[in-house]
């Protein structure tokens with residue numbers, strides 16, 4: 001095996017696709033039973049079509065050249081975030097009020113959602129080169145044989161080179177990296193995993209009825225349980241959907257998931273009328289319950305967008321044979337889709353330049 005990529009999120013799959021395209025033999029090892037990492041969709045149970053994003057939604061190709069290039073390379077189209085009409089503002093005065101809220105310049109959605117990128121990358125890499133339910137526990141130098149990648153099953157895979165595409169805090173706390181100096185492990189522990197302590201709620205409807213009332217589908221709320229809500233209707237207007245970020249703490253969510261759902265439905269119906277309280281489906285994806293993504297460090301500290309991390313996260317290790325490639329390690333837009341694409345591509349190209 002030329003290269004093992006650990007983690008099948010966007011960074012790992014981007015790295016694997018670049019390596020595969022360059023003719024390297026690549027094996028992606030993913031701990032979860034599915035690929036995509038923080039990119040996940042609610043899917044139609046019959047067609048398996050992605051109908052709503054449970055992880056990221058937006059890209060800013062106007063300001064993100066790497067994302068713009070990869071969207072084109074992967075044949076992914078974008079469309080405007082719907083924002084016509086009034087938002088509902090709650091908790092900013094004695095009573096809720098309606099007013100337009102401007103959107104962010106350059107912010108767009110991907111047709112089919114970011115999972116379209118994951119699906120296309122996985123097709124290009126080839127199913128046979130991606131293993132799921134394969135958690136890695138250790139990456140160590142095996143001398144002239146190469147790098148030994150230990151799986152939790154006890155299996156050991158030897159590779160010439162390895163890319164670690166796992167959230168840095170997760171890698172620092174769950175993987176044994178005997179070659180990593182304590183200062184490197186400390187740096188990794190200091191890098192928050194963007195959005196890992198958050199939960200996202202998606203409600204599906206048969207039509208976007210809020211638009212008929214001149215509402216944009218946006219809520220900005222200081223009371224919650226959703227702090228902000230956006231229209232999440234598909235590019236072809238199906239399905240009609242709203243999504244929101246949950247303001248309850250991870251602990252509150254864990255203690256009362258059903259109470260959270262009831263509170264979300266009450267909030268939606270207060271803001272958009274009774275019909276909003278009766279969606280076809282309400283799904284809450286709680287990322288703080290996913291130990292492959294989140295650590296106690298993320299839930300015990302206020303959520304912070306990662307700053308650009310130290311250069312040591314982009315250094316080669318073990319004579320250039322091991323590199324990190326996860327969004328938070330990127331010099332460009334760390335924590336974002338742009339960062340994942342940039343670091344995945346960079347790590348693969350730099351690894352290809354290193355002689356075994």
Ligand SMILES: Cc1cc2nc3c(=O)[nH]c(=O)nc-3n(C[C@H](O)[C@H](O)[C@H](O)COP(=O)(O)OP(=O)(O)OC[C@H]3O[C@@H](n4cnc5c(N)ncnc54)[C@H](O)[C@@H]3O)c2cc1C
Nearest residue numbers: 007009010011031037038056057058136195327335336337
């Ligand atoms: C709710 C939410 C909303 C977001 N919104 C946006 C947005 O609108 N725009 C934007 O640009 N970004 C957004 N983001 C961030 C974006 O999702 C991430 O930047 C991107 O998906 C990170 O990809 P990654 O591959 O670097 O990491 P990840 O997606 O975290 O992938 C890491 C992978 O490593 C795997 N793994 C962990 N441990 C092991 C192990 N021991 N062995 C093998 N595999 C392991 C994990 O299961 C996972 O698949 C959002 C994220 C969330 C959660």
